[in-house]
Amino acid sequence: MIETPRLRLRSPRLSDVPALFAFMGDxxxxxxxxxxxxxxxxxxxxAAHRCQSRKTGCGPWTVLDxxxxxxxxxxxxxxxxxxxxxxxxxxYFFTPEVWGRGLASELATASIEAARSxxxxxxxxxxxxxxxxxxxxxxKAGFRKDRFVPEMDRDLYRLALPS
Numbered sequence: 672m673i674e675t676p677r678l679r680l681r682s683p684r685l686s687d688v689p690a691l692f693a694f695m696g697d698x699x700x701x702x703x704x705x706x707x708x709x710x711x712x713x714x715x716x717x718a719a720h721r722c723q724s725r726k727t728g729c730g731p732w733t734v735l736d737x738x739x740x741x742x743x744x745x746x747x748x749x750x751x752x753x754x755x756x757x758x759x760x761x762x763y764f765f766t767p768e769v770w771g772r773g774l775a776s777e778l779a780t781a782s783i784e785a786a787r788s789x790x791x792x793x794x795x796x797x798x799x800x801x802x803x804x805x806x807x808x809x810x811k812a813g814f815r816k817d818r819f820v821p822e823m824d825r826d827l828y829r830l831a832l833p834s
Contacts, residue, residue, distance in 0.1 A: 673732070673785065675777050679740070680732035680747060683717045687733045690742035691717075694766040701764065703799035716753075723752040729759060729789060734778060736769075743769050747782045748794070754823075759786065761796045761830075763808070770804065779812040783830070792832055797825040 673680040683691075692713050698706045707713040724730025727750045734744030746763030761782050763775045786794055796814055798805040806826075814828035 673781055674737065675781050677737055678744075678774060678777055678781070679735040679737050680778070680781060681735070683721070683731065683733045683745070685714060685717065687742055688713050688717070691733065691745055695745060695764055697767075700767050703802040703805065704764070719752040720749060723750055726750075727759070729785070731762065734763075734765070734774075742766075744774065744778065746775075746778055748786055748789075757797075757827075758793065758795055759791055761794050761809075761812075761814075763805075775805070775808045776811055779808055783812060783832070786832055790834065792834065794830045794832065796828045796830075797823060798828065799825055 688710050692707065692710045694700045695713055696707045696710070700706075707716060720730050729748040729750070731745055731749045732747045733742055734746065735741060736743050744763060744765035746761070748759055748761060750759055751757060761779060763778050765774060783794065794814070796809050797820070798809055800819070809828045812830065814830045817827045817829045820827050
């Protein structure tokens, strides 16, 4: 478990699915990425990430509000088991009720620190060009736009991590 000033980051649990599905299954909240169709699909997604994290040593976290212990997000570092080959990525998804509070930036900072402790030399991230909030989070964290990836309809961002 990792704690930041406002967040608690821990491994996902199957019991998290209802709270995570409330926003990760919401097409409006996830309009710039993929919304899960059913809680079962989200459970498969979590299981695939758990399996991948055992292989790679990093995986996304369930994000809780430290003050309330409520699940408010999901994200962190991972190698995407559904679209492999991009290396370790940073991703974040939050319930709309907490958007605009700097929590994605706080998660990004904790993720970058974790990447350094894993001795990673680079992180990548993807963001839809219309997702202004996510673009700001990445740029504030030091990521730089590399290129547009048409088959994903996303911009690829990179962050070099000097050793």
